[in-house]
Amino acid sequence: MSQGTLLITGGAGYIGSHTVRHLLEQNERVVVLDNLVFGHRAALPLDRVTFIEGDMADAALVEKLFAEHKPEAVLHFAAFAYVGESVANPLKYYRNNLAAPLTLLETMQRHGCKRFILSSTCASYGDPVRIPIDESHPQAPVNPYGASKWMLERVLRDCDTAWGLKSVFLRYFNASGSHPSGEIGEDHNPETHLIPLVLQAAAGQREHITIFGTDYPTPDGTCIRDYIHVCDLASAHALALKFLREGGDTIAVNLGTGRGFSVKEVIATAEAVTGRKIPVVFGPRRAGDPSELVADPSRAMEILRWQAAHLEPREHIDSAWRWMNGAQRGHYAD
Ligand code: UFG
Numbered sequence: 001m002s003q004g005t006l007l008i009t010g011g012a013g014y015i016g017s018h019t020v021r022h023l024l025e026q027n028e029r030v031v032v033l034d035n036l037v038f039g040h041r042a043a044l045p046l047d048r049v050t051f052i053e054g055d056m057a058d059a060a061l062v063e064k065l066f067a068e069h070k071p072e073a074v075l076h077f078a079a080f081a082y083v084g085e086s087v088a089n090p091l092k093y094y095r096n097n098l099a100a101p102l103t104l105l106e107t108m109q110r111h112g113c114k115r116f117i118l119s120s121t122c123a124s125y126g127d128p129v130r131i132p133i134d135e136s137h138p139q140a141p142v143n144p145y146g147a148s149k150w151m152l153e154r155v156l157r158d159c160d161t162a163w164g165l166k167s168v169f170l171r172y173f174n175a176s177g178s179h180p181s182g183e184i185g186e187d188h189n190p191e192t193h194l195i196p197l198v199l200q201a202a203a204g205q206r207e208h209i210t211i212f213g214t215d216y217p218t219p220d221g222t223c224i225r226d227y228i229h230v231c232d233l234a235s236a237h238a239l240a241l242k243f244l245r246e247g248g249d250t251i252a253v254n255l256g257t258g259r260g261f262s263v264k265e266v267i268a269t270a271e272a273v274t275g276r277k278i279p280v281v282f283g284p285r286r287a288g289d290p291s292e293l294v295a296d297p298s299r300a301m302e303i304l305r306w307q308a309a310h311l312e313p314r315e316h317i318d319s320a321w322r323w324m325n326g327a328q329r330g331h332y333a334d
Pocket residue numbers: 081083121122123145146173174175192193194195197209210211212213223224225263286289293
């Protein structure tokens with residue numbers, strides 16, 4: 001049931017745009033703030049959302065937005081998310097992922113807006129000391145990207161103590177897949193994620209996929225990840241919002257399926273889905289990759305009443321393949 005207006009920062013990005021669609025299906029009123037550095041205007045149904053092109057660090061713009069639209073809650077997706085780049089250029093990440101949201105939070109405080117949903121990450125845990133990873137697992141991020149999210153979680157907890165801001169930190173595992181319509185999907189530039197790269201190799205858009213490391217302590221020697229469908233992430237945001245509307249307290253929640261798949265399994269599944277042989281090259285390990293990341297999603301199920309609807313990587317790959325073969329061929333025009 002729709003209540004007040006929702007502010008979605010980064011709503012033109014991959015996960016943000018899927019969540020916008022889901023919220024609109026639930027008759028929510030949505031304002032999107034996106035600077036389009038990584039987002040795409042074409043990812044938004046512009047006839048159904050209020051779109052403001054701009055930066056969350058622009059205090060005057062954010063003040064005007066709050067004065068005009070009086071958002072009831074903020075869903076905060078806007079962030080940089082390249083782990084390798086964050087190691088090379090940490091200040092860029094702390095500026096955008098940690099400092100910029102402070103302007104947003106100051107404005108929220110001034111306007112009495114006390115609900116916040118954060119796109120957080122399993123990268124805030126660092127190298128796992130146990131699998132599956134539950135929310136009480138130590139947070140010891142090993143790169144500035146993960147650290148920036150972990151620090152923002154801390155900021156939000158302090159805001160709760162000081163002025164009663166209630167937040168849900170949604171710690172995503174590996175987001176993948178596309179909207180079933182094939183109208184929106186994953187379009188990063190540069191693309192670094194496994195499934196789109198594998199499908200680009202299947203489509204002949206790149207010569208091969210390089211497997212980063214075959215000597216991990218896993219059954220087939222390649223890394224294991226918990227792939228969570230982007231539409232399941234979207235539905236979790238709606239449930240997190242419901243949780244806060246019903247008076248829920250600040251909480252961290254993992255979003256994963258609880259099932260891990262290796263890089264080789266993902267490639268084999270992509271070959272089955274596409275019916276194409278995917279050329280593979282074996283390369284060295286990529287710096288900073290833990291061998292295994294798998295969520296314990298029990299808290300999301302218990303507290304948010306959330307359940308992943310797409311458990312099989314086949315479904316994720318199938319929807320991503322549809323997006324790649326749809327009208328936009330996997331890339332937005334803008
Ligand atoms: N991989 C390859 N070849 C490639 C690309 C990826 O073998 O060309 C492997 C990676 O080594 C990894 C797996 O495929 O084992 C998945 O890699 P992704 O880059 O798709 O995803 P990550 O697990 O590295 O990253 C995800 C999120 C990040 C988050 C991170 C936490 O995308 O935002 O999990 O570790 F920080």
